[in-house]
Amino acid sequence: xxxxxxxxxxxxxxxxxxxxxxxxxxxxxxxxxxxxxxxxxxxxxxxxxxxxxxxxxxxxxxxxxxxxxxxxxxxxxxxxxxxxxxxxxxxxxxxxxxxxxxxxxxxxxxxxxxxxxxxxxxxxxxxxxxxxxxxxxxxxxxxxxxxxxxxxxxxxxxxxxxxxxxxxxxxxxxxxxxxxxxxxxxxxxxxxxxxxxxxxxxxxxxxxxxxxxxxxxxxxxxxxxxxxxxxxxxxxxxxxxxxxxxxx
Amino acid sequence: xxxxxxxxxxxxxxxxxxxxxxxxxxxxxxxxxxxxxxxxxxxxxxxxxxxxxxxxxxxxxxxxxxxxxxxxxxxxxxxxxxxxxxxxxxxxxxxxxxxxxxxxxxxxxxxxxxxxxxxxxxxxxxxxxxxxxxxxxxxxxxxxxxxxxxxxxxxxxxxxxxxxxxxxxxxxxxxxxxxxxxxxxxxxxxxxxxxxxxxxxxxxxxxxxxxxxxxxxxxxxxxxxxxxxxxxxxxxxxxxxxxxxxxxxxxxxxxxxxxxxxxxxxxxxxxxxxxxxxxxxxxxxxxxxxxxxxxxxxxxxxxxxxxxxxxxxxx
Numbered sequence: 001x002x003x004x005x006x007x008x009x010x011x012x013x014x015x016x017x018x019x020x021x022x023x024x025x026x027x028x029x030x031x032x033x034x035x036x037x038x039x040x041x042x043x044x045x046x047x048x049x050x051x052x053x054x055x056x057x058x059x060x061x062x063x064x065x066x067x068x069x070x071x072x073x074x075x076x077x078x079x080x081x082x083x084x085x086x087x088x089x090x091x092x093x094x095x096x097x098x099x100x101x102x103x104x105x106x107x108x109x110x111x112x113x114x115x116x117x118x119x120x121x122x123x124x125x126x127x128x129x130x131x132x133x134x135x136x137x138x139x140x141x142x143x144x145x146x147x148x149x150x151x152x153x154x155x156x157x158x159x160x161x162x163x164x165x166x167x168x169x170x171x172x173x174x175x176x177x178x179x180x181x182x183x184x185x186x187x188x189x190x191x192x193x194x195x196x197x198x199x200x201x202x203x204x205x206x207x208x209x210x211x212x213x214x215x216x217x218x219x220x221x222x223x224x225x226x227x228x229x230x231x232x233x234x235x236x237x238x239x240x241x242x243x244x245x246x247x248x
Numbered sequence: 249x250x251x252x253x254x255x256x257x258x259x260x261x262x263x264x265x266x267x268x269x270x271x272x273x274x275x276x277x278x279x280x281x282x283x284x285x286x287x288x289x290x291x292x293x294x295x296x297x298x299x300x301x302x303x304x305x306x307x308x309x310x311x312x313x314x315x316x317x318x319x320x321x322x323x324x325x326x327x328x329x330x331x332x333x334x335x336x337x338x339x340x341x342x343x344x345x346x347x348x349x350x351x352x353x354x355x356x357x358x359x360x361x362x363x364x365x366x367x368x369x370x371x372x373x374x375x376x377x378x379x380x381x382x383x384x385x386x387x388x389x390x391x392x393x394x395x396x397x398x399x400x401x402x403x404x405x406x407x408x409x410x411x412x413x414x415x416x417x418x419x420x421x422x423x424x425x426x427x428x429x430x431x432x433x434x435x436x437x438x439x440x441x442x443x444x445x446x447x448x449x450x451x452x453x454x455x456x457x458x459x460x461x462x463x464x465x466x467x468x469x470x471x472x473x474x475x476x477x478x479x480x481x482x483x484x485x486x487x488x489x490x491x492x493x494x495x496x497x498x499x500x501x502x503x504x505x506x507x508x509x510x511x512x513x514x515x516x517x518x519x520x521x522x523x524x525x526x527x528x529x530x531x532x533x534x535x536x537x538x539x540x541x542x543x544x545x546x547x548x549x550x551x552x553x554x555x556x557x558x559x560x561x562x563x
Contacts, residue, residue, distance in 0.1 A: 021304060024312070027319050028300035029531065031539020032546075033293070033327055040320040044313060051309045066308045090542045146552065147545025154541070232304075239307035239365055246422050248307035248365070248415075 001060045007078055007175035008185055009119075010068070011221055012107075013053035014079035017069050018229070019100060020046035021236055022087055031090055038136060042097070045129040052122045070240040074230050075223040082165035084220070084229045088158070091144050091151065095158035098137035098202070102195040103169035105130045109194075110186030119184065138202045145206025156208050163210070164217045170195065173221040261462050266392035269335035277461055280454070281391050282336050283352075284463065286343045289329035290354035292322045293347075294528050298362040299371060307365055314411055315368060321404045328397040335393045348533050355379075356514065357440050359522030366419060366426075366433035372412015374434070374441040374479070380405045381475045382445065390462035413482065420486045427487070434483070435491045442506070443514045445472040451511075476504050 023043035030036030054065040082100060087093045108130055111123035144155040170192040172180070179185030203210060219225065239248065251259075253272045260267065267273055296319050303319065306312035330340040346352035357375050362368070383405060386398045416434075419426040446452055446468040458464040466474075476495075483490050494507035516522065 024303040024316060027303055027316060028293075028296035028323075029535045031535065031542035033323055033330075035542075036296075037320055037323045037327070040316055040323070044316050044320070047309060047313055047316070051313070054309070069309060070307075089538070143546050143549040144542075147549040148541070150541045151545030151548075235304045238305050243307075243423070243425060246426060247418060248311055 001057070004175040004178040005182075005184060006057065006061075007173070008179040009053050009057055010076075011078035011080075011173070011176070013050040013057070013068065014077045015083050015100070015104075016046040016053075017050035018077070018079045018232060019083040019097075020044075020050065021232055022083065022085075023093075023097075025087055026093065035090075039093075042133050042136070045126075045133065049122065049126050049129070052125075056118055056122070066240065070237050072233075074225055074233060077225065077229060077233070078221055078223060079225075079229075080165065080168045080220040081217055081226050082162065082168065082220075084226055084232060085162065085165065086228060088161075089154060090140075091154035091158040092161065094137055094140040094144060095155065095162050097133070098141050099162060099166050099199070100169070101130060101134040101137045102199045103191065105134045105198075106191045106194040107169075107186055110191055114185070115183040134198070138198075141202050141208070142206045145203075145208045152207065155206065159203070159208055160211050160214070164214050166199075167216040168218045168220060171216075171218060171221075176221075258460075261390045261460075264388075264462075266395060267390050268392045276457070277463070278336055280458060280461070280463055281394065282333055282338055284458075285329055285333045285336075285394055286338075286346070287353050287355075289326045289333065289343065290347045290352055291358065292326035292329065294354045294358045294532060295375075296322050296326075297528055297531055298358055298360070298524075299368060301362050302365065302368050305365070306368075311368075311415070318372070318408050318411065321408065325401050325404070328400065332391075332393045332397045344536065348529070348536065350520070350529070353518070355444060356517040356522060357444050358528060359517050359525045360436070360440055361524050363436075364429050364433060366416065366429040367437070369412045369415030369419065369430065370433040370437040372408050372410075373416055373482070374412075374437045375444070376405050376409040376412060377479060378441045378444040378475050380409060381471045381478075385465040385471065388462075388465050416486055420488070430486065431488050434486075434488050438491050439509065439513075440517075442472055442476070442509055445469070445475070447511065447514075448509075473503055476506050480504050 020043045023039050023046070027036065027040050027043070030039060050069070051065060054068040057063070057068060058065045082096060085092075085096055105127070108123040108126045112120050112127060114120040114123065141155065144151040146152070170188060172188050176185050176188065180187060200210075254274055257267070257271070257273060257277075260271075267277075299315060299319050299322075303312065303315055306315050330343065333343060334340070343352065347354065357378075362371065380402060383398050383402050387395055387402060389395045389398065416430050419430050449455060449467045449469045452468055455464060455467060459467065480490065480495065480497075492507045494505060496505055497503075498505045517525065520526070
């Protein structure tokens with residue numbers, strides 16, 4: 001498999017894997033039982049999606065699916081910085097989720113047209129799931145933004161904290177550019193336009209205010225991560241590192 | 249001859265007819281049910297914690313997904329059971345307050361720590377296994393909404409038990425370290441699992457009334473014996489030794505004999521002095537308190553939407 005295609009698949013898979021891992025931290029600690037269950041559902045979908053992609057890579061490279069999440073070090077992960085940000089409070093988790101879902105939905109929607117049929121089929125399955133995720137996080141942004149004064153402020157703080165990470169989802173890396181050229185990857189202009197529309201629409205409706213000035217943060221797609229990722233994978237990889245080469 | 253309400257009620261129970269939410273029932277029956285069902289609901293919710301601990305550390309994606317789904321099921325069981333108590337006239341908020349204040353109990357087993365990955369197997373196999381013994385019997389409990397909730401829960405629980413056993417079985421086929429981890433885990437979970445059935449029958453004062461009302465269908469000791477009988481052959485397949493020198497098959501009884509349970513430990517943990525009682529309760533209280541503003545936002549938003557919808561329909 002060409003390196004660019006592999007990197008593209010890793011970026012896609014690692015995004016869902018790391019966000020799923022973060023959401024797993026909430027399990028048993030949610031603000032309401034129903035929301036605890038809903039968030040775990042999203043985690044299950046995301047890790048399931050990542051697993052499909054790791055399996056595809058593994059089949060092509062003669063490896064095991066777990067080799068990808070469990071045996072790579074920080075620099076080899078291609079996920080965006082957004083997904084590795086800590087859960088924070090419910091407003092931060094929902095804002096991170098909403099930003100991710102805006103990208104994820106339109107990303108997989110475009111990918112259903114991929115000329116690589118296996119990827120198109122993963123995208124089709126994922127699209128159904130992500131459509132629910134996007135509804136869920138959009139509704140929470142509305143509830144928090146237009147709920148109480150406290151929730152409005154927390155949602156606004158979350159927006160300001162996380163907005164620097166939004167653009168990285170849409171900024172094409174070399175490998176994404178390459179895959180788009182081959183008809184494997186999505187048209188990022190379409191993804192960006194649709195995602196920003198949805199994002200703006202919900203933020204406005206939720207009575208939140210977009211910050212006027214902020215810096216974009218990039219790096220995850222090329223393996224230059226925040227310090228958080230090292231701790232996430234230390235946790236995630238503990239068993240495989242402590243007891244190598246056995247079956248669980 | 250006129251029958252009292254209580255006689256009519258008991259006759260129904262004796263005839264194996266289900267008692268439904270709208271039927272007359274003795275106050276004590278209602279109270280016993282609320283105590284038992286809410287205790288069960290709380291156990292599901294607190295039970296999410298020792299396993300939730302391992303979600304981020306599960307050794308493979310397959311195991312991580314299965315564990316996530318399992319812990320999620322427990323949350324779902326909590327929901328059905330809280331709903332069943334609502335049919336008895338008490339709301340979830342009040343029950344949760346009782347849990348947090350220490351007035352309501354949950355299963356003591358969840359006050360033990362989950363230390364290694366093998367504990368995810370042992371909890372599934374032994375703890376869910378013990379729970380199923382109890383719950384299968386409860387599918388025939390006299391209160392309809394509880395019995396129906398139990399049918400659904402039992403299906404999922406038996407899946408969890410197989411999943412737990414599969415974790416241990418896979419490890420038992422692996423390296424020496426894995427086998428040792430399995431043995432260690434079973435050593436720690438065996439006795440607390442036997443305690444899950446509650447005190448011996450002669451020390452369980454409420455049991456007789458619960459059996460008469462068919463809230464309980466089998467006594468603590470009967471259920472414990474069934475569990476031991478079921479589990480011993482499964483332990484043999486795993487190639488482990490259950491940590492009880494007195495455990496042996498008794499030909500004349502047709503059951504396994506087993507050693508005396510350390511009831512001091514049981515009552516200590518019940519009284520709040522187990523290894524993790526404080527941590528478990530603190531985690532639940534923290535989630536609830538930190539979620540307060542979220543729940544308030546959701547209600548405030550729902551109210552605003554309601555007002556908008558009403559003004560639309562008026563216009």
